[in-house]
Amino acid sequence: MPPKLCQLCNETRAVLKRPKTGQHICRECFYYVFETEIHNTIMEANLFSPGDRVAIGASGGKDSTVLAYVMKVLNERYNYGLDLHLLSIDEGIRGYRDDSLETVKRNQQQYDMPLKILSYEELYGWSMDRIVEQVGRKNNCTFCGVFRRQALDRGAANIGVDHILTGHNADDIAETVLMNIMRGDIARLGRCTLITTQGEDTIKRSKPFKYVYEKEIVMYAYFKKLDYFSTECIYSPDAYRGHARTFLKDLEASRPSAIIDIIHSGEAFEVRQEVKAKAKAQTTCKRCGYMSSNELCKACSLLEGLERGMGGLAVVRGRCRGLDVAEMKQKDR
Amino acid sequence: MSCEDPSSARMIRSPKHLQKGTCIKCKTSKGKITIRHAVYCKECFFSFIRLKFRRGLEPYINADPLSSRTKLKASGNLTLALSGGMGSVALLDLIYSTYLTDTSPVGRMHRQKIWPQVYIVFVDLSAVYPEKDEMRDLGTQIQSLKQRYPEVEMISARIESVFDRDWWTSTGGSNVDSSSVDLKDSDLPFSSSLLHDDPVASFQKYLSSLPTSTSITASIDLFIRAILVHLASWTRSSHLLMGTSLTSLSVGLINCVSQGGGYHVHEEQEEVLDGIRIIRPLRDTSAKEVAYYAWWSGLDVPGRQRPTTLSGIKEQTRAFIFGLDRHYPSTVSAITKTCAKVEAKSSSEIVAQQCRLCRRPIQDGIDAWKHRIAIRERSATLEENPHFEASSSSLGRHLCYPCHTTLSSPNSRTSMATSNTILNLPVWTSLTPRSSSLVSNSDPISAPIPQAIEEFLLPAE
Numbered sequence: 001m002p003p004k005l006c007q008l009c010n011e012t013r014a015v016l017k018r019p020k021t022g023q024h025i026c027r028e029c030f031y032y033v034f035e036t037e038i039h040n041t042i043m044e045a046n047l048f049s050p051g052d053r054v055a056i057g058a059s060g061g062k063d064s065t066v067l068a069y070v071m072k073v074l075n076e077r078y079n080y081g082l083d084l085h086l087l088s089i090d091e092g093i094r095g096y097r098d099d100s101l102e103t104v105k106r107n108q109q110q111y112d113m114p115l116k117i118l119s120y121e122e123l124y125g126w127s128m129d130r131i132v133e134q135v136g137r138k139n140n141c142t143f144c145g146v147f148r149r150q151a152l153d154r155g156a157a158n159i160g161v162d163h164i165l166t167g168h169n170a171d172d173i174a175e176t177v178l179m180n181i182m183r184g185d186i187a188r189l190g191r192c193t194l195i196t197t198q199g200e201d202t203i204k205r206s207k208p209f210k211y212v213y214e215k216e217i218v219m220y221a222y223f224k225k226l227d228y229f230s231t232e233c234i235y236s237p238d239a240y241r242g243h244a245r246t247f248l249k250d251l252e253a254s255r256p257s258a259i260i261d262i263i264h265s266g267e268a269f270e271v272r273q274e275v276k277a278k279a280k281a282q283t284t285c286k287r288c289g290y291m292s293s294n295e296l297c298k299a300c301s302l303l304e305g306l307e308r309g310m311g312g313l314a315v316v317r318g319r320c321r322g323l324d325v326a327e328m329k330q331k332d333r
Numbered sequence: 334m335s336c337e338d339p340s341s342a343r344m345i346r347s348p349k350h351l352q353k354g355t356c357i358k359c360k361t362s363k364g365k366i367t368i369r370h371a372v373y374c375k376e377c378f379f380s381f382i383r384l385k386f387r388r389g390l391e392p393y394i395n396a397d398p399l400s401s402r403t404k405l406k407a408s409g410n411l412t413l414a415l416s417g418g419m420g421s422v423a424l425l426d427l428i429y430s431t432y433l434t435d436t437s438p439v440g441r442m443h444r445q446k447i448w449p450q451v452y453i454v455f456v457d458l459s460a461v462y463p464e465k466d467e468m469r470d471l472g473t474q475i476q477s478l479k480q481r482y483p484e485v486e487m488i489s490a491r492i493e494s495v496f497d498r499d500w501w502t503s504t505g506g507s508n509v510d511s512s513s514v515d516l517k518d519s520d521l522p523f524s525s526s527l528l529h530d531d532p533v534a535s536f537q538k539y540l541s542s543l544p545t546s547t548s549i550t551a552s553i554d555l556f557i558r559a560i561l562v563h564l565a566s567w568t569r570s571s572h573l574l575m576g577t578s579l580t581s582l583s584v585g586l587i588n589c590v591s592q593g594g595g596y597h598v599h600e601e602q603e604e605v606l607d608g609i610r611i612i613r614p615l616r617d618t619s620a621k622e623v624a625y626y627a628w629w630s631g632l633d634v635p636g637r638q639r640p641t642t643l644s645g646i647k648e649q650t651r652a653f654i655f656g657l658d659r660h661y662p663s664t665v666s667a668i669t670k671t672c673a674k675v676e677a678k679s680s681s682e683i684v685a686q687q688c689r690l691c692r693r694p695i696q697d698g699i700d701a702w703k704h705r706i707a708i709r710e711r712s713a714t715l716e717e718n719p720h721f722e723a724s725s726s727s728l729g730r731h732l733c734y735p736c737h738t739t740l741s742s743p744n745s746r747t748s749m750a751t752s753n754t755i756l757n758l759p760v761w762t763s764l765t766p767r768s769s770s771l772v773s774n775s776d777p778i779s780a781p782i783p784q785a786i787e788e789f790l791l792p793a794e
Contacts, residue, residue, distance in 0.1 A: 004791065008711040017789045020707050022743035024791065033708040040705045181590065182657075184667040186674050211706040219786045230783075250649045251591050255547045257742040258591055258646060260706065264734055265595025268696055269675040 008033070019215040019256055027223055034220050038208055039074055045195045047206050048163070050081030055161040057152055058086040058107065058115070060100035063167030065107055065228035066217050067209060071165065072111050085161055086111075089151045090119035091144055092127025093234060100229040107227065118155040120147055124303055132235055134306060140235050143306075146298045150290055156203045168207040171214040171248065174262035179244040186271050187279060193266035202291055213259060366625055369662055375629060382618060382626050386427045390614035393603075394447060396571070409571030411448035412609075413485075414561050415455050415478070417471055418637035420576030420615055422478070423627045425453060427614070428574070429482045451485045452568050456557045460493045460536055474635035481633075488564055493536035495556045495759040500532075505567040509760055516542055516754040519709065519741045520727035523758065535757040542756045547645030548739045551592060554647075555691055555736075559761065565609045577613040580620035580658045583668040588650045594735040596677045596696045602669075606692060616669065620658060688733035689762045695733045703737075728758075 003013040006026035014024035018033070025033070042048065056071060058064045068086060075082045088104045091097050101117065108115040121127045124147060132140045156164050173193060180189035191197055198204040209217065221228055251258040284290065285297035292298070356362045356374035358381070364372030373381060396408040413428060415421045432447055455475045472489065479487050494500040502508050514523040543549050565573040577585065582602070589601045604611050615623060627634055658665045677694070686695045729737055782790060 008709075015791055016786075017791060019786075019789055021709055023709065029711060032711065037706060037708055044705060177590070178587070181587070181668055181671045182664050184671045186671060189671065189675070215786050215789065218783050219789065222783055222786065247649070247653050250653075251646050254644065254646050254649060255545050255592075255742055257593075257738055261593030261734075261738060261742075262591055264593045264702070265590040265598075268593075268595035268678055268734075269598055270678045272674055272676050275674045 016219060019213050019219075020260065022256065030216075030219070030223070034212070034216060035070060035073060035077075037211060038070055039078060041195070041211055042074070042080075042208055045206070047196065047208065048080050048082055050079075051083070052081075052163055053083045053085065053159075053161040054163045054165060055085045055087040055116075055152075055156050055159065056113075057164055057166045058088050058104045059167075060088075060103035060107070060229040061167070062217055062221050062226075062228045062230065063169055063209065063214075065103070065226050066221050067165060067167040068107055068111050068113065069224065069226055070220075071208070072113070084111075084113050085159055086113050086115040087152065087155045087159065087161075087164065088115065088117045089148050089155065090117055090121075091148065092120050092129055094129055096231060096234045097128075099231070103227060103229040110227065114159075116155055116159045118151055118158065120151065123147070123151055123154060124299070126303070126306055128235070131306060134309070137235055143302055144235075146302055150288075150297070150299045152205075153202050153290070161203070163204045163206065165206055165208055167209055169209040169212050169214050169217055170259050170263060171245075171252075173207070173210060173266070174259045175244045175248050177262050177266040178248060182244065186275060189266070190271040190276075193263055211260065211263065213256075368619070368622060378622075378625065379629070382622060383427065383431065385617045386424075386614050387431065389617055390574070390612060393610055393612050394572070405447045407448045407571045409448070409569050409609075410450040410452060411572050411574065412452045412454055412561065412565035412568055412570040413574045414557075414576065415453045415475060416576070416637045417455070417475055417635040418576065419620070419623050419627050419634050420578045420581060422576070422632050422634045423623050423630075424574060424576035424615055425478070425482060425485075426627075426630060426632055429485070433482075433484050448570075448572070450568070452488055452564075452570065453479075453482075453485050454488045454490065454561055454564050456560050457489060457491045458553070458557075460491060460533055461540070461553060471635055474633075478633065478635070488568070490560050490564060492553065492556055492560070493532040495532075495559055495761075496535035496539070496757055497532035498760055501563070501760045504564060506563060506760065512762065513755055513757050514728050514740070516544070516740055516756065518727075519729070521729040521732070521737070521740055522726055523728040539756050539759075542754055543739070544741070544743050545645060547592065547647065548742070550645045550647045551735070551739045556759065558691075559759065562606050562609060562611070563761075566607045570609055573609050573611045575611065575613045576615055576623075578615045578618055578620045578623045579669060580654060580665055582613060582616050583658075583665045584647070584651045584654045586668055586672045587654060588647045589735070591646050591650060592735045593738050594733075596734065597691075597693045598672050599676055600693050602673065604693075619662060619665070620655070621662075686731070688736050689728065689731040690736040690739075690759070691733060692761075693733055695731075699734050699737070700730060728762075 004024050006012050006014045006029050007023045008025050008029040012026035012028065015027050016030060017024050018030065048054065054071075056064065056068050058068060068084075071082070071084055074080065075084060086104060086108055088101060090101060104115065104117075107113075119127070128140065128144055131143050135143065152164055152166075176192045177189065180186075180192055193210075195208075195210050196204060196206045220226075248259070248262075251262075255261075280293040282291055282293055285292040285300055286295050287300045288297060290297045290299065294301075296304070354364050354372050356364050356377050357371045358373060358377035362374035362376065365375045366373050366378050368378075368381075391405060394405045394407050411428075413421070413425055415425060428451065433451065455472070457472050459472070475489075476487065479485065490500075498509065510525055512523050512525045514521050540549050540552065543552060561573055585601055586598065589595075589597060594601065602616070603613070618626075626632075654665060654668075677696070687693065688695050729741075732740070
C-alpha cells in the first residue's frame, strides 16, 4: 500500500493523525498548524502590545515547557516585541517539585529567559509537605490551587511583569466547564472560557493554549524533543476534577471534537443578568489586599486554619503571613 | 415477590439511603421512600409528585402568563410525546388523572376542559433497527396503553417519514422539493437533486453515512423532535409535553453542551416552535421518583426503543449522569439549576437565522471561529483572512454549530468515508431559510512514544 500523503501539503508522507481534526498530516504541516493556530488565538484576542513584560508560569511540565518554547518562536517570528520571563512556584513537594524545578532551570538555559522561583515557604510560611502532614491528602489540592494562584500574582509583581501566561490547554478548559456546571459554580462558569482574566488588583492572566488539545501538546513536545518533566504530582489528584476528566476522556474517545465543542458551548452562553445582579460584589482581603468576595481571601482563611491546627477549616480570623500585593507593587515603583 | 401484582411487591431498598421513621409531611404514617434525605409515606409521595407536576405545567398553560391562574385555558389542543419510557407513561397518567377525569380535584374544578382534545404521538423507530422484532412489538404495546386512557387520541408516525414528502404534505406540511448534501466537504455543499424517493432507503442511507455514532443518536433525536412538532402543529396543539425527568433533562443538557450546543441551553429546557410551547412538566422530578410513581400506580411501561449498540456521547452522558443520580443526586439537580441560570450570548442585534435542520437559532461567526481554531487547509488565504465565510451554496452556513458538527465531525479511529457521502436531507430542510535551535536534530521516532499519542502516530513505510 502506498504511503498516505499529508492532507495539507499533498507532498510529504503523513506521520500522524491530528487528534483535533482527524487529518493525516506530515511533521512540518503539524508544526505549521500548531503554531499558526496559537498565533491566531493570540491575534484574535489582541493579547499583547510591543514592549510588554510577560511571565510564563513554568512548572517544568509539558504544557508550560511547550508554551515557553512556542512563545519564544512566535515572538521572534511575528515580532511581538515581548520581554519573556519564566516564573516558577516551589510548592515544597519533595520528590516532585524539586525534580521538576531542575527541568525549569534547564529550560531557562535552553530558551535564554530570566527565571524567578518563589516558594510557598517564603510566601506563606508553609510548604505543601507540611500542609499534607497536617490536613492529610484529601483536600490538599484546594490549598495548593489557592496558594499557587496568589503566588503567581505575587511573583509577577515581584519581577515587575504586566502579564502572566499559563499553560492551560483545551482539555483543562473543557473539563472546567463541565465541572462548574456540575457543581453549580455560576461565577466561575461565566469566566472559565475567557482567554484573559484580570481582577482590579491582580495581574492580567492569559491562556494562549485555550484551543490546543493536550494530545497535540504531547505530540509537539515529542517531535521537537523538548525537555520536560512528566511525573504526576505525588499527592492525590483533585477527586472532583478527576471525575470530570474521566468523563471528558470518554467523550473525546467517542468524538474527538467534544473538547472543542464543550469550549464552544462555554463561550456561547453567559450568566443571566438577574443572576449576576444577585452575585456577591468583589472586594479586597483585609489582611493581604488580594481580591476576595469575603473579608478575608481564601488563602488567608486557609492559612488561618492551618495556624490554628484546624486543618481544612477556613477560619475567618487571625493573621496573614502572605506578602501584600499592594506593598510589593509599591516597592517595585 | 410477584411481577404480576405490583402492590404486593416491594422494590429492593438501598441500604445507603434507607432512613427509618415517619413521613416528613403528614408525620403520622410510616415512611416508604427516601427522596434526597427526606422520608415520605406513599400517600404524601403521590401528592408531592402531583404538586411538582402541576408546578411544572400550569404556569405555562394560559397563553397570557399574567392572566389569573384560577382559570386554566389553553389556546389549542394538547400533544403528548409517548416514547414508551417511564417518564412519558407516568406523564400520560398524571395528565389523565389530574385534568381528564371528573374524580380528580382539578378535573372537578375545571369542568370545562383545559384542552379541547388530547393527542398522544408515538414515533416508531423500527426503521432504525429493522432486524429487531421487539422494536415492532413496541408499537402494539403502545396501542394497548390507549385502552387505559380512552379520552385521548393516538397518532403513530414512523421515523423515516421525515424523508416522505407525501406524508409530510398529508399531515399539513408545505409542498417541498427535497434536496441532497455531500458530507465529504466540510462546507457541506447541497443541491436540489434527489437521489431516490424511498423514505426508508433515504433514512437508512442518511444514518449509515453519518461519521460517528454520536451523530446517529443526535439525528434520531432531531427527527423525533421534528415529527412531534410537525404533528403537534397539524393537530392544532398549543402545547407539546415531554416526559423528561430531572435526570433525563440533566443528561440532555450535558449532552447538548458536549456537542457544542451551549447556544441552545435554554431551548433544551423550554422552547416555542411554530407557536407550540414545548414543556417538560417532570423536569423537577428525578428518575427514581418517576419510577416509584409508575411502580406504585401499577402502570404498564412498555420501555423505550433505546439503541443498545451505539456508544456515542449521549449514551456515555446517560451512563455518567445515572451513575451520579445513584450516589450524588444533588449534583444532578445542580446541573439543571446551573443551566437555568445561563442564556445565549447576544453577540449582535441581527435577528438570528434558524438552523435548517433543528430550527434553533444560529450563532454568528461560527465558520470563522472553526477555521481559526483548527486549520484544515494550508493556504495563504487562511492567514490573510481569518474571518472566513463558507460559500453561499453550502448547507454549512445554514446550520447551527451542533448540527454542522453532527454532519462533519470525524471519528477518532476512522476518517470520513471518501465515497458514498451524498445523501438526501429531511423534507423541511429545503424550505427557504427563516429569519429568526532549541531542538535536537536526531530522529524523534527513536525516542519512546508517549502512550497518550501512540494511536495517532502513523506507522513508518
